[in-house]
Amino acid sequence: MADSSAPPFRRAVVALSGARTDRPIVALAAEVARQHHAELVGVHVVEIDWTLPLDADVAGRSEDAQRVLDIAEATAEGARHRLETVLLQARDVGAAIVDEASERQADMIICGLPFRRRFGGDFAIGRTIPYILKNAPCAVWVVREAMPEEQA
């Protein structure tokens, strides 16, 4: 039986997509991390398609990309915990997150899964989360957004 007092993670990578789920997952992660004095790294990946070189100056000039991380940082501060932020450019978001987590020896990756409201409502799981679930060397938390009341 697992030790219930053991921290769920020592260092977690929080995958930030700029979606509605960013704030709740950062708040949740910060809350847990604060209790266990764990480290948090917020990672946002800007996907660069094959028409541009990987090191093209895209994310650095993008206020949107910066804002995703700044909002996450502010959310963590609101929960009285520090979030280190990393902005990446990559061809594949899932691979970049897994690689960054591996390099930082993170023992947890936390991702958010928003509810798709259009087309009758569904969870658009996409390809990033399955990639992480399949390839991450550490534990993965996927925090699913609550279903709207009218569809629950």
Place this chain on the structure above:
Amino acid sequence: MIGGRRPIQGRKLADKRVRVERPHSAYFRYAGPGQLVAKPAASQARSGFGRQWLRAKAWLIGRPLASEDEISERLSKRLALPIFSSDAISSSAYATEEILKVLALAGAGALFLSIPLAIAITGLLTVVAISYRQVCRAFPGGGGAYAVARKELLPILGLVAAGALLIDYVMTVAVSTSSAMDQLISMAPVLDNGQDHRLRIGIAVVVIALITVANLRGLRESGNIFAVPTYLFVGLALLIVMAGVFHVVTGTVTPFPPQPEVTPMGTQAIGTFLILRAFASGSVALTGVEAIANGVPAFKPPEAKNAANTMLAMAVLLGTIFIGVTVIAHAYQIVPSQDLSGGPTVIAMVAQTAFGKDGPLFYVFQMATALILFLAANTSFNAFPRLGAILAEDGYFPRQFSFRGDRLAYSWGIVLLAAIAAGLYVLFGGNTTNLIPLYSVGVFVCFTLSQAGMVRHWVRTHDSGWWWRGIVNAFGALLTLVVLVIVLTEKFEHGAWVVAVLIPTLVAMMLFIQRQYRASARQLAVRPEFVLPPKLREERAIVPVPGLTRAVVRAVNVARSVADDVIAVYISDDPEDARAMRERWERQVPGVQLVIVESPYRALAGPFMAYLDVLDRAWPPGHEEPITFVVVPEYVARHWWERILYNQSARRLRALLVGRPHTVVVDVPYRRDEADRFHGLDAESSTPADA
């Protein structure tokens, strides 16, 4: 900016990624399109001295709080009561004594009047408290009497109320500190031998400084620091009152033994004059009642309701303790000690009736009394800066008073109050009675104006219950006006005239400040229909050059980036030197016109200014005058002590250029540590001191 630009290899061959540097993230945070929020690091000092200073400040008053923390700094009723009511509640520690001192002038037989007088003053307190509860609800923005009188009566009457309140708050600090020292001396007479008051004054000034620091640490923190002594005083005072009333009711009272320092009994007749004077003296019990109404925004939401309820709690506690102490003092035949005799205070003797002369609770109570009297000063430290901030926002006070410090406290107001109150205390030699005549006049001016304003408020708004509320306020206004007249008449020659002079002086000062701000606002105002036109005016850059140095080269470069028309001006008193300078300039700085002004009288700034005037006059008539950028090269020394060696001429020139029409002064610093990176001209012939 891409950090390193070299892709980082992932676990799989095709998985590469690039880390992007975020240079802004250390200092700013994006809050929306085109909007940045500064982080604490952006406000960090850049110099070593500045960092040391900030570190010392953080140690003394705490780490800076963000504006968004303001809501968490708000006060609960539990904390607001000691912060805003310690002044009013502490009045019960000396109000009875003030009544007895006046009645003693008519002999021991007049002391019985203290009870009806205390009841009358408590009645007045009830009316004033009800009125201020209504002020809290009607004016949730705070400001108390000032806000009411300004809006409901006349702006000038608002200023009269503000002036009176400001005086009141300063007096509160001085009087409370003085009374607190009396209490300490009751407990430890060694602190004042009746002749030399230096130790007493020294302790008081240190305490004022400590309260100042506590307040600079912010509202909540000072509330936490000061809550315990206030509640301790209230608890023990209620215990004394209960014990005293028990003895009175059961008939077990034994008269208090006479003290050697007792006030000598007078032989005046008991008349209206004496009674009114005693009433006026005892009405100091009402001081501080208005503080809650001034600080409504400091309460947690719902602000007005919480403030009104705190006001009620304060009035009940104050009334109970005041009447209780007066009844006990009368029952035990307690007579006040002479001023500065070192004898016990009335409240100390009353405490002895319950706790005994050497009982531990007596000492605890005396300590709590001394503390609450010091903390009464703290009420002013909250109310004065808030009023100052409101006045500053309305343009009647310098704007700095509306700026919040690192801990969200109005630091300017706090420091100013401490300085004036400590100065006043020292000036009056720490004697409470000398200060009290200055004290109660301002308080009753505020009471009268705020209640008169509230009458108009109810008549104007016709809110629910307006008629009975209006009647309460009208009655209160009349009552406090009568007391004001009594206080003013009775105490005029004892020092109240100072307040009568000070209030109009303060009003005049506030009007003057407002006129200045209005005049500057008019001059700076941009009309709503104004749209910035395309660039029309021409510009030229004039560089005063003291020689050919690296600082000058940099200034010339800046000048060339500002304007096409660049003229370097060299003032010289030596024709040979001037010739050499021209030869060198034309060789090393080609394309920039050099004008040499020979100055046979060796003046530098004067001929330069005259040259600028000549340029202006030479401008073709009918054309709008150009903007003249005076680009001043400045050598920045590494150490502060080196700086006195350099830039004196530049400093003088800048001072002369301030306010010159169509002229912009541009400082171009050249730092000593940049010398190594400079790949320009050799500067052997000129010293930086010329710059």
